[in-house]
Amino acid sequence: MPGIKRRDFIGGVALAAGSGFVPLHGAPGRPHDPTTLHPDAYPPARTGLRGAHEGSFEAAHEMAWHGKRFERPAEQTDETYDLVVVGGGVSGLAAAWMFRDRVGPGSRILILDNHDDFGGHAKRNEFDVDGKRLLGYGGSVLIVPRKHSEPMSRLFDGLGVDLEALHDGFDGRFYLRYIRRSIYFDPAHFNARALLPNPFGSPVPEPGVDYREAFADFPVSDATKQKLHSLYGSARSAVLPGLTLNQTVEKLTRTAYTRYLRDEVGLTDEGIRILVSMGAEGTGNRMDVESVRMAILHGLPVPGLDKDPALMQVLGLGGAGPGYRTYHFPDGNAGMVRMMVRSLIPNVTPGLAPGAGQADTLLAAFDYGQLDRPTNATRIRLNSLVVDIRHDEYRNFVDVCYLRDGTPARVRARHCIAACWNRMLSHICPEMGSEQAAALAYAEKPPIGYITIALRRWQAIADSGAGYVHVPEGFANEYLLSLPVSLGDYRYAADPDDPVVVCAEHYPATYNDGNTPREQNRLGRHRMLSMPFAEYERNVLREMDAIWGPYGMDVSRDVAAITVNRWPHAYAYVYNPVHDNPAWNQANGPHVRGRAQMHRVSIANSDSDAIPLLQGAINAADRAVTEQLDVR
Incomplete structure (x- = not known):
């Protein structure tokens, strides 16, 4: 090389x-x-x-792709629990924590996860x-406090998550000084190699920035430079002249950003190749499938937006702009996950005092050999892929079958919360109806x-x-x-x-x-x-x-x-008004039908909330626990 x-x-x-x-x-x-x-x-x-x-994941793909079914053990291979949670990510751990918080510390809980570590994503x-x-x-x-919900605040308070300490540590x-936005042009795709300041990051021109100079060294054609400059230096008096405010919002919501750049701005294909992957970190999608409205939220330019204060207000860009605080553990949300695990299984950190906070938990030695001790009220069983969830004959219990080292096992519980990749549930819940299965199949x-x-x-x-x-x-x-x-x-x-x-x-x-x-x-x-x-x-x-x-x-x-x-299955699927039904949102869409309770089985995970944020996983866990506590 x-x-x-x-x-x-x-x-x-x-x-x-x-x-x-x-x-x-x-x-x-x-x-x-x-x-x-x-x-x-x-x-x-x-x-x-x-x-x-x-x-x-291989056994899961055998089920989903080839219809393979695994033999269920004739007898239980483990005890009966109050709750079995399928999935040891944020939502599954939060469900276990909330169930124990509301039922009592003596609750017997088993968490099953197919990975060799807890935490999910x-x-x-x-x-x-x-x-x-x-x-x-x-x-x-990211922890985004402006999106805090009551369940999230309750969980954070119970764990002792100190957001201000995280803010002070940033x-x-x-x-x-060092993490300045830059852009690298590979000569295999552009006219020359270049590492330059990245002038993008705001949907409207920023004061004091000379955009003509910013684009002058880009290794692209003069025509592309001119069009890139026009994204911030346009004389447009409105984003879409001739349209009403409502019509403009509708078009920005239903039009892909790259199509807008090509049709409305006349940006060259060379210029579009620079912008198409910016903002992908928000949803995992590139800007050829995301709307202009979503691009604006990711800080990508739209000519004339600064001349239209009413539109900026509708888009949430009025006043001080879209800026807001975010908080980070040094290891991302794994820091909060470790606090949940330690709260559920205190002996996982044998060298840590009972009242230790988030800073001590961050660096504490975690003894994975303590996760699945029979004496634990809550147990986490890793490398355990669930392959079948169904009620017993009288619907008083739920039997959960899983594979560990290729060997089937079966546990029983009064309640089950499925906090795994929701789409898999249609393959492992034989009692699920066809309409619910079809709803779960929509998200990719x-x-x-x-x-x-x-x-x-x-x-x-x-x-x-x-x-x-x-x-x-x-x-x-x-x-x-x-x-x-x-x-x-x-x-x-x-x-x-x-x-x-x-x-x-x-x-x-x-x-x-x-x-x-x-x-x-x-x-x-x-x-x-x-x-x-x-x-x-x-x-x-x-x-x-x-x-x-x-x-x-x-x-x-x-x-x-x-x-x-x-x-391979990362963020929860977010409905895209360019391609999906524009009436679908977090409160209305296939995910709502897909998460329907099946008596003693409730569905959590951020998939069921249709939002790829921490609070989506936690809110879904709270809803699932509430559903199950209503079952007698």
């Missing part, structure tokens, strides 16, 4: 050619400590292909680089790869001034220095000579192919599942070398490890 010295990775861990291999996270015989624990015993330390890892990635412990996130990361000066979640890269040093990124890089037509949509959050004894790497985590996002769906977002998601998912780790590794190293190599980065020296968190 040009520009990259010979190197090898074993399971995502850097290995210099000709050297002896020593596991990055410790050698046999070292103490049982989270900073040295071997990744075989401590899932967050595992590198390589994670997320939907091998062994977690709120996945924690850990690295030990040259003695420095690094935390990263492999999926869900280094805003570091962010402004986008595939997303969250890639965490552990660097030994990041001086090249500091020297480039580009810590947040968008890559049009890139393998990764963007590269971002991990958000600068310190909490308790965990300190962010403020010195460029210290190890740090870089996050990259990969969206395997393609654009401009004429497919709907649901079709793009389905095709992208198959591409993702067929992609080996070596392909992720090769492309990520190639792009990092191209972006920061000219500033001194040597990927063979600086990259210590790579973890690919692949999520």
